Amino acid sequence: MTRALEARGPDGEGYHLDGPIGLGHRRLAIIDVEGGRQPLYSEDGRVATIVNGEIYNFPALREELVRAGHRFATRSDSETIVHGYEEWGEGVLDRIEGMFALVIWDGRERSMLLARDRMGEKPLFWAELPGGGVAFASELKALKHAPGVPRDVDPDSLAQYLAYEYVPAPRSMIRGVRKLEPGTALRASPGRAPATFVYWDLAFPEGERLRDAEAAAAALREELRASVRARLVSDVPLGVFLSGGIDSSTVAALAAEARGGDIDTFSVAFEDPRFDESPAARMVARHIGSRHHEERLSPATALELMPAIGKILDEPIGDASIVPTHLLARFARRHVTVALGGDGGDELFAGYQTFQAERVAQIIDVVPRALRVAAFSAGETLAAALPTTFGYMPLDFKIRRFLRGARETGARRHQAWIGALGGEEISAVLGRDANGWDGVLDRRLAGCRSADRWDRLMYFYAKGFLADQVLQKVDRATMAVGLEGRAPMLATRVVGLATRLDPSLRLRGLTTKYLLKRAMKGLLPDTILGRRKQGFAMPIGPWLRGELRGLLEDTLAERSLREGGLFDAAVVRRWVKEHVDGTADHRKALWTLLAFERWRAEWKS
Numbered sequence: 322m323t324r325a326l327e328a329r330g331p332d333g334e335g336y337h338l339d340g341p342i343g344l345g346h347r348r349l350a351i352i353d354v355e356g357g358r359q360p361l362y363s364e365d366g367r368v369a370t371i372v373n374g375e376i377y378n379f380p381a382l383r384e385e386l387v388r389a390g391h392r393f394a395t396r397s398d399s400e401t402i403v404h405g406y407e408e409w410g411e412g413v414l415d416r417i418e419g420m421f422a423l424v425i426w427d428g429r430e431r432s433m434l435l436a437r438d439r440m441g442e443k444p445l446f447w448a449e450l451p452g453g454g455v456a457f458a459s460e461l462k463a464l465k466h467a468p469g470v471p472r473d474v475d476p477d478s479l480a481q482y483l484a485y486e487y488v489p490a491p492r493s494m495i496r497g498v499r500k501l502e503p504g505t506a507l508r509a510s511p512g513r514a515p516a517t518f519v520y521w522d523l524a525f526p527e528g529e530r531l532r533d534a535e536a537a538a539a540a541l542r543e544e545l546r547a548s549v550r551a552r553l554v555s556d557v558p559l560g561v562f563l564s565g566g567i568d569s570s571t572v573a574a575l576a577a578e579a580r581g582g583d584i585d586t587f588s589v590a591f592e593d594p595r596f597d598e599s600p601a602a603r604m605v606a607r608h609i610g611s612r613h614h615e616e617r618l619s620p621a622t623a624l625e626l627m628p629a630i631g632k633i634l635d636e637p638i639g640d641a642s643i644v645p646t647h648l649l650a651r652f653a654r655r656h657v658t659v660a661l662g663g664d665g666g667d668e669l670f671a672g673y674q675t676f677q678a679e680r681v682a683q684i685i686d687v688v689p690r691a692l693r694v695a696a697f698s699a700g701e702t703l704a705a706a707l708p709t710t711f712g713y714m715p716l717d718f719k720i721r722r723f724l725r726g727a728r729e730t731g732a733r734r735h736q737a738w739i740g741a742l743g744g745e746e747i748s749a750v751l752g753r754d755a756n757g758w759d760g761v762l763d764r765r766l767a768g769c770r771s772a773d774r775w776d777r778l779m780y781f782y783a784k785g786f787l788a789d790q791v792l793q794k795v796d797r798a799t800m801a802v803g804l805e806g807r808a809p810m811l812a813t814r815v816v817g818l819a820t821r822l823d824p825s826l827r828l829r830g831l832t833t834k835y836l837l838k839r840a841m842k843g844l845l846p847d848t849i850l851g852r853r854k855q856g857f858a859m860p861i862g863p864w865l866r867g868e869l870r871g872l873l874e875d876t877l878a879e880r881s882l883r884e885g886g887l888f889d890a891a892v893v894r895r896w897v898k899e900h901v902d903g904t905a906d907h908r909k910a911l912w913t914l915l916a917f918e919r920w921r922a923e924w925k926s
Contacts, residue, residue, distance in 0.1 A: 322456075322463040323347055329373070329459060329800040335359050337369045341454075341511045342426050342433060346371040349803055351659060352379075354556050357397030363407050364392050367428045370406070372399040373459050374421030374443045375807065377551040382416060399423075406434075414506060414520045418551075418813055422459055422501075432510040439521045440665070440811045441490075441503030441788030444796055447515075448498045455509045460635045461924075464498060471497040474921070479887065480755040483742045486639035486913055487790040489761045491517075494636050494920075503788050523780055523820060525771035530823040537826055538840040541818055545840070548812035549575040549661070557658040560585035562649060562806075563613070565601025567834055567841070567850065568663025568672070572809050574609050574844050576661060582610035587653040587660065589645045590617045593860045601849060608846050616652040618645050620868030623859065627872060630916070631923030633801045639741050639913030640794050641861040647798040654802045664791055665810035667854075668782040669819040670834040671775070671827035674854055675738050679778065680831055682727055682734065700724050709906050718906055731774065732762050732781040739786065741913040750914075752889040761785075775824035862908040866901050873897060873911060876918050885921065888914065 323334055323345030330347025337344040337360040346359040352375070360369045376382070379398035382405060387393065391404040398419075405413035406425050411434060413425075420442035425434040435457055437445045447457040448470050456467035464470045475496040478488045490500040501507060504521035531537045549572060553559060561573040563586040577584045586606050590599035599615055606613035623644050633647055653660050667673050685693060704721045726737030736759075737743065747755040762781070769780040792808070799806040809815070819827070822836060829835040838850045865873050877897055882890040893914060899905035 322458055322466045325463040325466060326459055328803060331803045333358060335371075337371075337426070339369070339426065339428055341431070344369060344371050344424060344426065349658070349800075349805060350557070351375065351805060352398045352554070352556055353396035356395040357399065358395075359397075359399065361395065361397065361400045361403050363403050368403050368406055369426045369428070370399065370403050370423060372402060372421055372423040374419055374423070374438065375552075375805070376401055376417050376419040376421065377554070377812075378416075378418040411506070411520075420807070420811075424457065430510070432508065434506060434508060435501060436506040436520070437501045437503055439504045439813060440783070440792070440808075440816065442792050442796065442808060442811065444793060445501040446493060446498055447501060447507065449515065453512070455507075455515050461493065461495060461498065462635055464495075465924075471495060472924075474887065476751075477758070479917075480747055480751065480758040481761060482637060482639070482917065483747045483750065483755075483913060484740050484744075484758045485736070485761070485785070485789070486741045486909070487793065488636060489765070489785060489789055500789075503784070519768075522768055523783060523816070525769075525773070525776045525820050531818075531821050531826065532823045534826060534836065534839060537818075537822060537836055538842075541815070541836060542840040542844075544812065544815045544818055545571065545809065546575055546579070548809040548815055550579050551812070552661055552807045552809050553579055555659045558585075558656065559659040559661070560587055560653055560657040561611070562586075562653070562660050562662040563588050563602045563605060563611075564663070565598040565603075565605055565849065566663065566852070566854070567837060567845075568666030568810060570601075570605045570663075570845050570849050571666070571837065571841050572661050572663050573605060573611060574841065575809075577609035577611050578844070584609075584611045585656055586611040586613045587649060587656075588613070588615050589649045589652075590615055591645075591860065592617065592619055593863070596860050601852060604846060605849055608849075614652070614656065616648060618648055618859070620864055622648065623864065624869065624872060627869075627919070629801070631919035631921075633797050634916065634920045634923075635797055636793070637917045637920040638790055638794050638797075639909070639916050640790055641859045641908075641912045641916075643794050643798055643916075644859050646794060647801065650799040650804050650806075651802050654804045658803070659805045659807060660799065661807045661809060662795065663810060664795060664806075664808040665783075665787060665816075666834065666837060668779060668787045669810060669816060669827075670837045671779070671824075672834045672837075672854060673739075673782070674833075675735050676778070676828050676833055677831045678723055678726075678738065679735070679774075680828065681723075685727060686730075697724060697728060709903055721906075731777065732766055733759070735778060735781060736762060741909045746910065750888050750892045750910075752892075773824060775827065776820070779819070779827075861912055862906060865908060865911055866903065870901060873901075873915060876915050877911070881918070885918075 326347045330349045332350040333348045335346045359371045376398040379401045382401040386404045420438045422443040422445035450469040458464050478492045478494050482488050488494050490502045507517045509515040563569050563573045588602035591597040726734040795806050826836040879890040882888050896907045900907040
């Protein structure tokens with residue numbers, strides 16, 4: 322199991338066996354390179370821990386624990402967990418600030434504690450074993466080697482994947498295997514069934530919100546500065562992913578400020594100018610004085626990377642940006658071992674174009690129902706008459722997507738906008754009724770304690786799209802090459818500030834990330850602050866019709882689909898033909914199926 326994770330930890334392995342418990346660890350050495358090997362132990366050896374991730378507030382915790390009489394054997398950030406558990410028990414989870422998947426074994430109590438970080442930066446899979454017991458790992462591929470863990474695809478999870486482009490936690494793609502959700506822990510001990518509990522969740526204040534834009538901008542700027550400084554602590558070379566968007570530019574600017582410009586930045590350029598953000602990245606790099614490195618992604622390079630995608634994904638994710646993200650990680654790893662990124666800014670500060678679409682939809686919502694129905698019908702007729710184009714978010718694509726979700730409300734509307742397949746499409750491609758996949762939204766939003774629509778949308782994006790897709794994509798792409806990614810935007814204090822904002826400071830009119838842009842005024846060029854949102858997108862629509870067409874047709878060949886027995890081959894064949902012929906844009910559906918089939922081939926091997 323441990324050696325299946327070698328890419329995540331190329332710098333060594335360690336084990337702890339104690340009666341009913343077996344712990345295995347692969348190490349990526351970041352802090353205390355020579356002395357921080359795991360497992361780590363309490364002074365008397367009673368408590369053992371292994372950790373994947375980083376604890377950013379370890380200096381303050383270490384100082385407090387030393388004052389309380391604890392003796393440290395290493396300089397490792399992870400050792401604070403062992404002594405913190407001795408001192409505070411499960412309360413250590415409330416004290417640590419970081420990204421992590423961890424396990425603590427208490428040899429005296431014969432009990433185990435599994436936990437995952439607050440926002441879900443690090444993955445953690447687990448399964449109950451036949452006859453009792455629990456197996457757990459950072460990736461599904463390790464659980465393949467645990468006796469008694471199933472290997473077959475969960476049909477309900479597959480339906481959810483086709484809708485969401487990821488399998489929403491706590492499910493996984495494999496029947497009987499679950500994902501520990503962000504901010505959640507699991508207790509287990511011999512003879513007792515495992516039980517999960519939530520130790521942290523996004524919380525929105527019921528009283529007064531932050532409404533003073535200038536004061537809130539100043540507070541956000543300082544919280545981000547502190548978060549970036551904490552994430553610059555490393556005993557190995559470190560850099561920043563820089564796309565040229567506001568989020569990564571913010572992190573890069575604050576990292577350069579903290580280091581006096583002594584920072585490396587990395588970006589990917591595309592040959593298609595409609596998708597290429599590299600000029601903006603170069604502008605930011607010049608502005609902050611970083612050493613900038615750029616790699617170009619061509620269709621040929623994408624084809625060269627595709628054989629590795631099945632291995633990298635570990636669990637299928639229908640997000641084509643896994644390809645440029647992995648290329649960027651592989652490129653950066655030649656120079657550094659740690660890379661900071663801007664993940665989380667879109668979800669916390671209303672950065673997606675869907676937030677602007679929601680503002681427009683709000684206006685439509687107040688129109689009398691009969692007029693709305695007529696307008697939707699006219700719009701759908703117009704959309705059907707538009708020629709299909711394949712650029713970056715072309716007008717016809719936007720119109721069709723907007724109309725697809727406009728009839729819905731709340732999170733269902735946004736899921737229709739950002740998801741891969743709708744309910745009828747899922748049933749068609751599976752050849753069966755696929756009921757229940759949309760129940761995920763109701764269960765997820767039940768945890769949100771705010772009635773405000775904008776708070777609930779933040780919760781929806783943060784708990785789903787961010788935790789289950791964006792962060793998992795980044796984790797797989799980086800850890801596959803032994804690179805640690807860090808997300809300063811997701812510091813607990815930054816998240817807490819975002820939840821306290823009056824919604825008008827996140828989205829003002831149609832201006833996305835209003836407060837973040839105001840906070841970075843003077844620190845970034847106005848041209849960057851005024852840029853329209855452009856995701857880290859690969860030209861998947863045109864490439865699937867051109868350079869990647871052979872890959873598409875080979876992977877989704879009728880014979881292999883019929884042998885797999887999961888998809889209706891005739892439906893898939895029609896979608897492929899329509900896309901290749903240019904009569905319909907099925908980029909999201911086809912890539913989602915392509916990613917699954919690449920993953921399935923690897924999983925079966």
